[in-house]
Amino acid sequence: METFSDGVHLRNDLFSYQREVQDEGELSNGVLVLETFFGCTTQQAADTVNDILTSRLHQFEHTAVTEVPALALEKGLTPSEIAAVAAYTRGLQDWQSGGHEWHLRSSRYMNEGALTTSPLAGPTGLGTSAADVGAQLAAAGAERLRAFTHVPYQKVGPSILPDFLMPFPLRLNPHLDAARPRLTAWSHAMGILEEGVWDEDKLDAYDLPLCAAGIGPDGTADALDLSSQWLAWGTYGDDYYPLVFGHRRDFAAAKVCTERLAGCMPIEGAPATVPVNGMERGLADLWARTTRDMTPEQRRTMKNTVVVMTESWLWELANQFQNRIPDPVDYLEMRRATFGSELTMSLCRMGHGPAVPPEIYRSGPVRSLENAAMDYAMLLNDVFSYQKEIEYEGEVHNGILVVQNFFGCDYPTGLGIIHDVMTQRMRQFQHVAEHEFPVLYEDFGLSAEGRVVLDGYVEELRNWLAGILNWHRGCRRYGAEDLARRAHGFVPDRAPSVPSIAGLR
Numbered sequence: 001m002e003t004f005s006d007g008v009h010l011r012n013d014l015f016s017y018q019r020e021v022q023d024e025g026e027l028s029n030g031v032l033v034l035e036t037f038f039g040c041t042t043q044q045a046a047d048t049v050n051d052i053l054t055s056r057l058h059q060f061e062h063t064a065v066t067e068v069p070a071l072a073l074e075k076g077l078t079p080s081e082i083a084a085v086a087a088y089t090r091g092l093q094d095w096q097s098g099g100h101e102w103h104l105r106s107s108r109y110m111n112e113g114a115l116t117t118s119p120l121a122g123p124t125g126l127g128t129s130a131a132d133v134g135a136q137l138a139a140a141g142a143e144r145l146r147a148f149t150h151v152p153y154q155k156v157g158p159s160i161l162p163d164f165l166m167p168f169p170l171r172l173n174p175h176l177d178a179a180r181p182r183l184t185a186w187s188h189a190m191g192i193l194e195e196g197v198w199d200e201d202k203l204d205a206y207d208l209p210l211c212a213a214g215i216g217p218d219g220t221a222d223a224l225d226l227s228s229q230w231l232a233w234g235t236y237g238d239d240y241y242p243l244v245f246g247h248r249r250d251f252a253a254a255k256v257c258t259e260r261l262a263g264c265m266p267i268e269g270a271p272a273t274v275p276v277n278g279m280e281r282g283l284a285d286l287w288a289r290t291t292r293d294m295t296p297e298q299r300r301t302m303k304n305t306v307v308v309m310t311e312s313w314l315w316e317l318a319n320q321f322q323n324r325i326p327d328p329v330d331y332l333e334m335r336r337a338t339f340g341s342e343l344t345m346s347l348c349r350m351g352h353g354p355a356v357p358p359e360i361y362r363s364g365p366v367r368s369l370e371n372a373a374m375d376y377a378m379l380l381n382d383v384f385s386y387q388k389e390i391e392y393e394g395e396v397h398n399g400i401l402v403v404q405n406f407f408g409c410d411y412p413t414g415l416g417i418i419h420d421v422m423t424q425r426m427r428q429f430q431h432v433a434e435h436e437f438p439v440l441y442e443d444f445g446l447s448a449e450g451r452v453v454l455d456g457y458v459e460e461l462r463n464w465l466a467g468i469l470n471w472h473r474g475c476r477r478y479g480a481e482d483l484a485r486r487a488h489g490f491v492p493d494r495a496p497s498v499p500s501i502a503g504l505r
Contacts, residue, residue, distance in 0.1 A: 003060040004092045006329060008099055010053040014046060015109040037424065052329065055406065057096070059327040064089050067318075146405055147325045152394030156411060158480040159386040162419045165426045168462040170470050171217035172210075175224050179209040183228045190285060191278035192232070197240050205476035208232045214467020215344070226289065230347075233282045234309065234340045240279060241313040242393065246320050254317055258310045265303045268296050290347070305343040312337035316397050325396045325405045332375065335399070339381065341374040348460050355450040363444075365436040366454075372429040373461045377468050379422045383415065384478040392483050426465075433458045 013020075013030035020026035030052075035045035068089070072082050103109055173179075184203060187193050193200055212227035219227065245254035263273030264284040275281040283306070291299045312334055319326055326334070336342065349361055360366060382389075382399040389395035399421075404414040437458070441451050476482040 001092075002333070003056045003063065003330075004096065006056040007053055007060065007096055010049055010056065011100060011103060014049055014053070015103040017042070017046065019109060037420070051406070055327045056329060059330050060092075146408070147327075148323055150323060150325050150396055150401070150405065152323070152390075152396075153392075154390060156387055156391050159384055159388075159478065160412065160415055161383065162415070164380065164419075164469060165423045166466060166469050167426070167430065168466040170214055170466045171463065172470075173213035173217050173219055173224050175219075175221040176209055176213040178221065179212070179224045179228050180204075180207070182225050183209055183232060186225070186229055187232060187282075190282040192236055192282055193278075195240075195278050197243055198236060203232070205482060206232075206235065207471070207475045208235060210474050211467060211471035214470045215464050217463055217467075226286070229282070230286055230290075230343070233279070233286060234343070236282070237279055237310065237313065238338070238340075241317060242320060242395070246317055249321055251314075251317060251321065254314055258314055261310050262303070262307050265291075265299075265306060267299045267303060302343070302346055305346045308337045309340045309343055319396055323396065325402055328402050328406050331397070331399065331402045335378045335382075335397070336371070336374045338397070339374065339378040341370075341377065344464065345370055345374075345461075348457060352453045352457065355447065355453045357444070357450075360440070360444055360446070360450075360454070363440060365432055365440045368436070369429060369432045369458070369461065372425045372432065373465055375425040376422050376429065376465060379418050379425070380469060380472060383418060383422075384472045386411075386415075387480065388478050388483055429461075429465075 010030055017029055017031045020029050021032050026032075030049045031042065031045045034040070034048050035042055038045065038048075040048075068085060072085060077085070184193075184200060187198075187203055188200075192198060193203060208231040209224065209228040211231055212224055216223060216227055241254060245251065245257070257279070260273050260280060261283055264275060264280050265287045266272040272284065273280060275284045291302060294302070315334055316338060379399050386398055386400050389398045390401060395401075399418050400411065400414040403409070403417050404411065407414070407417070409417075437454065440446075441454070446454070472478065
């Protein structure tokens with residue numbers, strides 16, 4: 001549905017550029033957005049929008065052919081239900097082709113001469129080369145093939161770190177030093193350091209309490225411990241899935257693991273999964289302590305954020321098995337989930353109390369603020385982890401690699417584009433906080449208490465961004481020397497111990 005929507009709207013932007021931008025002074029047009037962002041010509045921007053449109057339709061086909069049938073099987077759909085899904089898919093395809101044909105024929109857009117010979121002859125002019133079927137098939141085929149032909153483990157050298165825009169000051173929690181040994185003790189107690197993926201040396205190098213101390217500079221010692229443990233659990237899981245399940249190409253075991261993790265978060269007296277490994281014990285412990293005073297609805301919301309994150313790890317595995325570099329839009333949307341940002345923000349929102357109505361958190365300005373923060377943080381991680389992921393892990397999930405693949409450009413160019421996106425996302429964050437939030441307060445008639453809470457939320461996100469940048473600079477997870485020392489595979493001389501599928505069930 002998302003790829004369908006993107007296809008419809010990007011096509012409209014191409015055809016309507018002249019009417020919207022040149023005749024009406026409109027600012028909300030994808031061609032104009034890229035023209036401004038890249039500082040390129042209108043035609044170059046239109047060609048890029050068309051490339052994104054093509055990629056989104058490829059993603060539609062990939063989803064329809066590979067993901068939907070697997071989902072139908074998993075959910076046990078009946079033949080008639082499968083037929084209904086297939087009919088729905090065909091309906092969306094018909095809408096795409098019908099909408100394209102309407103744009104070609106309608107007098108509403110700049111399509112003079114578009115149908116000089118036949119409906120399939122192709123239009124002329126800005127952005128409408130997409131209808132030249134013959135020319136597009138060759139280019140589209142090459143683009144599609146490129147996404148599956150990445151050669152893993154290429155030597156790329158140390159990650160290049162540009163000057164990051166960070167307008168917010170860093171503050172660290174005073175309990176940081178004491179939190180480090182407590183995290184080590186907790187990790188041992190959960191069994192996270194005994195499974196062959198991490199050991200105490202790795203945990204110490206990653207220094208996750210440093211990240212938590214920047215995210216929550218004013219928290220208590222207990223709050224810092226809980227935050228450090230959540231960060232450790234999420235980072236461990238993010239390492240565990242590709243190393244254990246990816247290494248063995250065992251998607252079935254990964255799905256069982258994901259289902260069992262969901263069972264470690266019971267709601268309203270539901271029976272809980274009995275933990276059998278470090279990830280399950282860690283999540284069960286964190287869940288019990290974090291949700292002790294939550295309402296069932298709050299527990300449900302939080303559980304959903306964790307499930308979204310763990311299921312996104314399955315999405316990464318599927319791409320890893322296919323050696324498929326994701327579509328750029330799909331990557332950005334899914335990266336928000338794999339990075340665990342929703343979990344962090346959900347925990348922040350739940351501590352705000354009833355002063356802020358739920359509909360405000362669902363409003364456009366708040367979501368825009370959160371998405372800008374998420375995008376900056378996750379792309380920051382991609383910049384720091386480029387060598388680790390491309391050279392040492394054979395990853396396909398890195399924003400710079402996605403840009404390189406999409407534009408057919410080199411590493412410095414891809415890095416430059418990602419850095420520019422990060423800068424724009426930070427400026428968007430600042431713009432929303434300074435200009436859109438005051439209007440939001442007035443529109444909702446928010447109380448003085450509610451305004452203080454939301455202003456505090458903005459400050460929490462500022463701390464989150466500053467803390468994450470400081471952690472990337474201060475930990476020993478991404479530097480060239482750290483990578484060479486640890487090689488970022490399994491812990492030396494110890495094979496990962498993973499329960500069998502039968503044992504998990």
